[in-house]
Amino acid sequence: MNENENKEFNLHTHSWYCGHGVGELSEYVDVALKGGLSVLGFSEHCPMPSERWPGSRMPFKSLETYLGECRALQSSNSEISILTGLECDYDPLFHNWYQEYLLDSHRVDYLIAGVHYLTNDVVIDRYIQHFPNDRKALYAYTDSYIETLSSGLFSYCVHPDLFGMFYAEWDSDAIACSRAILECASSLSIPLEINGYGLNKPHISTKMGKRRQYPFHSFWFLSKEYDIKIVASSDAHRPTDVVSQLEDALSFAKELELELSSLIINTSKDGNRTLLFT
Numbered sequence: 560m561n562e563n564e565n566k567e568f569n570l571h572t573h574s575w576y577c578g579h580g581v582g583e584l585s586e587y588v589d590v591a592l593k594g595g596l597s598v599l600g601f602s603e604h605c606p607m608p609s610e611r612w613p614g615s616r617m618p619f620k621s622l623e624t625y626l627g628e629c630r631a632l633q634s635s636n637s638e639i640s641i642l643t644g645l646e647c648d649y650d651p652l653f654h655n656w657y658q659e660y661l662l663d664s665h666r667v668d669y670l671i672a673g674v675h676y677l678t679n680d681v682v683i684d685r686y687i688q689h690f691p692n693d694r695k696a697l698y699a700y701t702d703s704y705i706e707t708l709s710s711g712l713f714s715y716c717v718h719p720d721l722f723g724m725f726y727a728e729w730d731s732d733a734i735a736c737s738r739a740i741l742e743c744a745s746s747l748s749i750p751l752e753i754n755g756y757g758l759n760k761p762h763i764s765t766k767m768g769k770r771r772q773y774p775f776h777s778f779w780f781l782s783k784e785y786d787i788k789i790v791a792s793s794d795a796h797r798p799t800d801v802v803s804q805l806e807d808a809l810s811f812a813k814e815l816e817l818e819l820s821s822l823i824i825n826t827s828k829d830g831n832r833t834l835l836f837t
């Protein structure tokens with residue numbers, strides 16, 4: 560059965576489960592319903608069986624409770640399509656776990672992913688905002704992002720321009736890395752995300768003056784040279800942000816005249832969902 564083409568949807572939503580968000584899942588549903596969204600996808604930060612990246616996600620033992628709560632909301636809401644998902648950081652050691660345990664078992668309807676942590680000679684898995692403003696970190700970020708895109712696990716990849724948190728200038732290296740990410744997303748036909756949460760974060764100082772950390776205007780301006788799919792999402796960590804931050808991301812796309820993908824949800828006879836971006 561084919562459902563409608565959805566133009567206003569948000570598939571990037573957090574909650575109290577991750578430890579740095581607030582609000583019950585049902586509160587996000589209430590705001591999405593009042594705001595007229597047709598689809599709300601929950602994408603809490605994915606806990607790992609190894610408990611890697613513990614600072615930003617629920618303990619692994621909470622995963623089934625979270626998924627069960629998403630599924631219960633899915634069954635009890637007919638006015639809005641609720642989807643069950645997770646936002647991952649990609650650990651290649653667990654490739655089969657994401658594929659088999661999460662996707663093939665239909666525990667989730669979809670996975671999205673980004674690169675939030677980097678490792679260098681000195682530190683392991685440090686949040687990228689705290690990385691040095693240097694080329695090495697920029698290229699490590701780019702390699703990691705491309706590895707994530709190429710894994711074949713993720714419906715779309717979030718805030719590709721997050722390197723703007725630590726790499727200040729829009730120079731030849733920033734352009735080369737942005738082109739590498741855009742080319743990869745284009746060749747694999749995987750959408751990239753304009754992130755509404757970033758639009759509300761404090762600006763940083765660069766040689767060219769103050770700018771947003773992300774979304775990075777220059778990155779998205781460059782994206783116009785590529786045939787890529789683009790998705791806007793709120794990345795809400797509070798119920799009140801679920802629609803407002805989505806609207807911020809939609810306005811950003813409009814200002815730059817970026818065309819956004821629509822979402823089609825295919826539901827099989829067994830009730831399993833597949834997401835397609837036009």
Ligand SMILES: [Zn+2]
Binds near residue numbers: 573577615
């Ligand atoms: Zn978060």
Ligand SMILES: [Zn+2]
Binds near residue numbers: 573794
């Ligand atoms: Zn997120």
